[in-house]
Structure formats: structure tokens, C-alpha cells
Amino acid sequence: MQHDPTRRPTIGRGAKVRAAVLAATVDELLERGYATLTIDQIAQRAGVHKTTVYRRWSDLDTLVVDALTGHIAPDIPIPDTGDIAEDLRLLARGLVAWINSPSGRAVLAVMLSDAGGRIPELAEGRRRIFHDRIERARPVVTRAVERGELPPGTDAAELIKDLAAPVYFRVLITGEPVDERTADRAAAMALVAARSA
Structure with a gap:
């Protein structure tokens, strides 16, 4: 042969x-x-x-959602330094690094394109991806509450959203670049908000 x-x-x-x-x-x-x-x-x-x-x-959209959901999960490491300020800083820096990576740009471009709104599978995929990010980061907040660094009853999902919001605002609304300084500011603001709630 x-x-x-x-x-x-x-x-x-x-x-x-x-x-x-x-x-x-x-x-x-x-x-x-x-x-x-x-x-x-x-x-x-x-x-x-x-x-x-x-x-x-069954179709291209289902494949794209599956590929993007599976691709993003390991791309942003979840820190466990024993210090909530450092954990949030590293979490925010991981988000910024992912956003600036080729895969991060591809995921955001697809998930936030008009297809993300028109195609139910992509809209659901977007919700699933962002929900997964919050769930994977939840232990950072839970451990900080257990160590007494955050008030009892701190809402982990809200804290993670507060951390990510300024980063995504720059990327998606104002079109500004994001870097480690952006991440550090976002982490500091989220920590102040969580402690004052």
C-alpha cells in the first residue's frame, strides 16, 4: 500500500x-x-x-459554544494566596491577561457580536461562560470570609462582578486598553466595596 x-x-x-x-x-x-x-x-x-x-x-453554533465554554475555563487561574487583597489582584490580572490574549479576544468577539444576541445557543453560552467564571472564583471570597477578611454574608457573585465590571467597561464601552494597573484598581475598588457593604 x-x-x-x-x-x-x-x-x-x-x-x-x-x-x-x-x-x-x-x-x-x-x-x-x-x-x-x-x-x-x-x-x-x-x-x-x-x-x-x-x-x-448538531450545528455550528452548538460547536462554537462548546469550544468557547471549554476553552475559557482553565485560562484564568483562581488564586489562593491566603490574602484576599492579593487574591483579588491576581484574579483581576488573570482576567486582563485573558482579555488581551488571542483566545480572549476571539471569545469576546463571538460572544458579544450580533450573533450572540440573535442565536439563542450563543446567548446561553455567554451566560454559561460568565456564570462559570463567577462560580470558579467563588472560593476566593468564601475563604476570605472564613479568615475574617470579609464580612460574614459577603455576596461572592456580587464581589466578582464588581471586580470584573471596570475591566469589561473599558474593553467593551470605552474601547480603552486594559493592563495590570487596570486590574489592580479594579481589585482595590471591589475590596473596598465588599468591606463597606
Whole structure:
């Protein structure tokens, strides 16, 4: 049997195929954006046939939501330094670093595009992603309350939203760049607000 140099190697089945397709989806979003994204392009990049993609995801939007939701979760580390001020600062810096990364820009571009409002799956994906961010960061606040650094009954979700709001305001409303100083200010303001509530 002769080797065909134009044939892409197969990547196997199951988890490997899923991982390859999800990674290819994010890569295609980074390169081409959401508007021109197709299942054919994703399948070709992943090294699978498009029917393999359709067997696992009913349509492009479902695939995009799955890829973005899975891609964002590990990208922002959740700190545990033993000090709430430092934890919030690191959490905010992680958010800023993610926003400034290619994957962060791709996720935000898709989730906040007109498609994010028109397509129910993307709107739900956006809610799921931001809810997941809050839930993953909740232990930072819970531990601080247990250590006596924050008042009992501090609302973790509200504190995390207070931390993220100034960062997202600059990115999405005023179009200003965000950096570590932005993160540090956001963390300090969120901590003051939580302690004075």
C-alpha cells in the first residue's frame, strides 16, 4: 500500500477527536472570525470528515459554544494566596491577561457580536461562560470570609462582578486598553466595596 502525501493522518476516536475539533474551532475563530466560520474549515483543520463533526454537534453554533465554554475555563487561574487583597489582584490580572490574549479576544468577539444576541445557543453560552467564571472564583471570597477578611454574608457573585465590571467597561464601552494597573484598581475598588457593604 502506497503512502499518499496529501492525505492527513487520522487522529483516532472519542476524546481525541473531540479535543481536536474543539481546538480547531478556536483556532479558526482566531484566524477568520465568527462571520466566515464553517464546519468544513473546522473539520479540515482538525483532520476529520465533516460528518464526524455533525455526529457530535448538531450545528455550528452548538460547536462554537462548546469550544468557547471549554476553552475559557482553565485560562484564568483562581488564586489562593491566603490574602484576599492579593487574591483579588491576581484574579483581576488573570482576567486582563485573558482579555488581551488571542483566545480572549476571539471569545469576546463571538460572544458579544450580533450573533450572540440573535442565536439563542450563543446567548446561553455567554451566560454559561460568565456564570462559570463567577462560580470558579467563588472560593476566593468564601475563604476570605472564613479568615475574617470579609464580612460574614459577603455576596461572592456580587464581589466578582464588581471586580470584573471596570475591566469589561473599558474593553467593551470605552474601547480603552486594559493592563495590570487596570486590574489592580479594579481589585482595590471591589475590596473596598465588599468591606463597606
